[in-house]
Amino acid sequence: MDFQHVENLFRRYKGQFVDIKTISGGVYEGTVLEITNNYVALSIKTDEGEPDQVFVLLHSIESVLPRLIP
Numbered sequence: 001m002d003f004q005h006v007e008n009l010f011r012r013y014k015g016q017f018v019d020i021k022t023i024s025g026g027v028y029e030g031t032v033l034e035i036t037n038n039y040v041a042l043s044i045k046t047d048e049g050e051p052d053q054v055f056v057l058l059h060s061i062e063s064v065l066p067r068l069i070p
Helices: 004-012
Strands: 017-022 027-035 039-045 051-057 061-067
Touching: 004 027, 004 061, 017 039, 027 051
Parallel strands: none
Antiparallel strands: 017 027, 017 061, 027 039, 039 051
């Protein structure tokens, strides 16, 4: 399956805050840092308040919700 459409969608939201829901039921909230043809990298804040990175494979994504941070 070609994930070019998903990759292009994330390119529109690079640098913005998004919620990603995966097929397995996981939910990731963070800022889009990097997009490749295999994954999207998010910058998330840990409980300690320090930034961390999460890599979500494109084929595992069920939905994407862009959000505005006031």
